[in-house]
Amino acid sequence: MTLEYYIILAFLLFAIGLYGAFSRRSAIMIFISIEIMLNAVNISLVAFSKFSAIATAYGHIFTIFSMVVAAAEVTIGLAIVLAIFRHFEDIDTNDINLLK
Amino acid sequence: MTIPEICIWLIWLLPLAAFALTWIIGWIKKDSPSAPYVIIATTASWLLSLWALINVFTDGNITTSSVQWLNIGALNVKFALELNPLSTVMLMVVNTVSLMVQIFSMGYMHGDHGYRRYFSFVALFTFSMLGLVLADSLLMLFMCWELVGLCSYLLIGFWFFKPSAASAAKKAFLITRIGDLGILAALIMLFNATGTFTISELHGLAAAGAIGSAVLTWSCLGLFLGSMGKSAQFPLHIWLPDAMEGPTPVSALIHAATMVAAGVFLIARMYPLFEAAPQTLTVVAWVGGITAIFAATIALVMQDIKKVLAYSTISQLGYMFVGLALGGVSVGMFHLFTHAFFKALLFLGAGSISHAVDSFDMRKMGGLKKAMPKTYWTFLIGSLSLAGIWPLSGFFSKEGILGSAVSAQPVLFVILLVTAGLTAFYMFRVIFKVFFGEYKGDKHLHESPNVMIIPLFVLAFLAIFVGWINCSNAFTVFVDGGESQSFVTGLVGALAHPLAWGSLLAAAFGILLAFTIYKFKKISAEKVSAALPKTYNLLSRKYYMDELIQDRINKDALLNGLFRFFAFFDKHVIDGLVNAVAKAVKGIGGLIRSVQNGRIPSYGLLSVIGLVVIVILMMVVK
Amino acid sequence: MGLKIAFYILSLVLLGSAIYAIQAKSVIRSAFSLIICFLSVAGIFITLSAEFLAIIQVMVYIGAVAVLIIMTVMMTKQNEAGNKSNKLKIPAIIGALCVAALGCYTALTSKFSGTTSPIGTETDVLGVTLFDQSGYVLLVIIAALIILTAIVGAITVAREK
Secondary structure, rough: OOHHHHHHHHHHHHHHHHHHHHHHHEHHHHHHHHHHHHHHHHHHHHHHHHHHOHHHHHHHHHHHHHHHHHHHHHHHHHHHHHHHHHHHOOOOOOOOOOOO | HHHHHHHHHHHHHHHHHHHHHHHHHHHHHHOOOHHHHHHHHHHHHHHHHHHHHHHHHHHOEEOOOOOOEEEEEEEEEEEOOOOOHHHHHHHHHHHHHHHHHHHHHHHHHHOOOHHHHHHHHHHHHHHHHHHHHHHHHEEHHHHHHHHHHHHHHHHHHHHOOOHHHHHHHHHHHHHHHHHHHHHHHHHHHHHHHHHHOEEEHHHHHHOOOOHHHHHHHHHHHHHHHHHHOOOOOOOOOOOHHHHHHHHHHHHHHHHHOOOOHHOOOOOOOOHHHHHHHHHHHHHHHHHHHHHHHHHHHHHHHOOHHHHHHHHHHHHHHHHHHHHHHHOOOHHHHHHHHHHHHHHHHHHHHHHHHHHHHHHOHHHHHHOOHHOOHHHHHHHHHHHHHHHOOOOOOOHHHHHHHHHHHHHOHHHHHHHHHHHHHHHHHHEEEEEEHHOOOOOOOOOOOOOOHHHHHHHHHHHHHHHHHHHHHHHHHHHHHOOOOOOOOOOHHHHHHHHHOHHHHHHHHHHHHHHHHHHHHOOOOOOOOOHHHOOOOOHHHHOOOOHHHHHHHHHHHHHHHHHHHHHHHHHHHHHHHHHHHHHHHHHHHHHHHHHHHHHOOOOHHHHHHHHHHHHHHHHHHHHOOO | OHHHHHHHHHOOOOHHHHHHHHHHHHHHHHHHHHHHHHHHHHHHHHHHOOOOHHHHHHHEEEEEEHHHHHHHHHHHOOOOOOOOOOOHHHHHHHHHHHHHHHHHHHHHOOOOOOOOOOOOOOOOHHHHHHHHOOHHHHHHHHHHHHHHHHHHHHHHHOOOO
């Protein structure tokens, strides 16, 4: 087992998440895709930590903080989704184009 | 800078200061007087000019140290003011006439709501004209040349709310522009050939034969084209009669005495160049001669007193060109010198008349002699001087021109002699129609106030006596060099010459004819014009020059021909190009606009594409 | 060897569940597929001898994130009409493939140092590093504050007015 396997796995997972994030219409589906992408990143961080020359835990610490931020992000994001749903009666990103 | 130099600069800059001051004071206080500043500045400038004249007379030319004006690569343009006999004479003419006109204007323009604007423009004109006269560089001369053109435009269109004045101003500006193109071309050619704009250097190079003859000929013709435009020579004369729409003192200053004479001055200033290309002088002589008789015949039938004077001015300018070309600088310049005073006098007289009768149409005048004796006498003096009656100033200057023409170009001499007769005739026609007979208008006649009469007296005095300056050949010696003679020989001895009798006879014939027709009514003017309807029409329609230019050149050649082509070209080629560019931009914009759809996924995807591109680029570049 | 087999199996489950999660027609199915996905990520962490992180992964992602998502799915009405994906499906596939290809290419061509002898990180090392005097105590507190803020913010945003 070498680092390359984990990196490739992480990239594949990231690509799947990317595709989902940009192709789905539902806001919740986009969230799911983003979580998949975050997990891909976490895998690569832990893998780098494991296969680094010196025994450190920096990769793990990165991962912990990334999880914290992900949790916070999901909390806020889903709250926004709820607010949008109340406002538009819909969470289809095709119909929400206030940026235009 | 030495004190004399400062004085020379002051001659030029004082009127400019007056121009600025009138506006500044006008802004500070609305109803403050503006004329005094201008008059004081012009008086100071006049005094300094007198000092300059004396200085040049005793010590010769003065050139001030130059001021760097432009420095681009090899092009290094410096300006300096040069005092020479020619420019000092012009300084006196410009300042004297300008001063008289300003004093006259205080009365004439009194109560006009553009009073301040008027005086500031006159000051600006004086400044520009003095700059033209003093310039030592052809470029500076050209700039001042354009400035006087601008002032002329502003003052012709002074009453711009009158459509005729506005269009006359436009016409003057555009027609003189044709001539200015000639000067510009000449400037470029000369600079290309010699690398200098300084007039004295150009003189030296031309005299040494260092300028190629083709360049010299064409640039002289270009300069003369400019002179034709500014001095209203055939066929570019059509703007000057229309320019009479301006206030009468302006006509006296700009369109009789100074600016229109600038063309003559230009030729005189560049005379060594013309001498080196003698065939151009022949062109100058013939254009001048043709213009002289051409304009004089039109003046015979004009009913507007200012139009008569305008055509007379054109005719006299033609005289000056003949004098320049055939007799040399002093002959032409002397006529300019005397003409400036008596023509300014005549114009101011016309202004004084219109002040009383509120019109320029001679059919509404008559019998003004009783009501306006001072105006009558001064006008008579001006007319006699213009007609060339001994011993008034016009006699001497005209005599010089005729004398130089008789041997060089006999045909021109005959033309000029006839013109002299015609001149006498139309001037006395004016006098009889205006001052004798019964008044046909309904205005209350009154003599003009003293502020207008005094300039008339001063100019009348000058119109009588300035000619005597050259009796002892002083003017010729000063400008051209040569032998002086005793004063009495010049004054009385001129009469012993057969030539003098010829011109006097021609003038006397013209005056007598005017007497018979308009005073004694032996011959009816109406019958004459009825007997020769075609001739009369031809003259009163000014040889159809306006129609020719308006219809044939403007409408047929330009509007229907060239401009239509331009319109087509503009519409289909230039607009087509522009439209194609616009359409391309719109198309690309439409493509890119679809990206800005406000949907997060597309923005995110674009950033991913950007990331991929950047990464690939980094890999490739590495 | 066992590790390798475990890695392959976990990878297959992970990728498969992830693809199902983003492809499924119904959102609730994706959400449950996401739980499997998270679980297999935890497994991957174990193969990397990061047991603590695996536990945290289960607690945070499955216990909190997935639950939140399921809750939200229940609280919102899914508009099932029409195509579930937007117009960007093909560009998104191309973009994702590009990223994957680039990633794999870099992973295979880069030379990583120390890849030959994997060194494990014990949980106690992690704990010491995290809570050491020269460690990340302050950051842990800030992270706690972030979560607190997020909770308050979420309540404020989602609260019915």
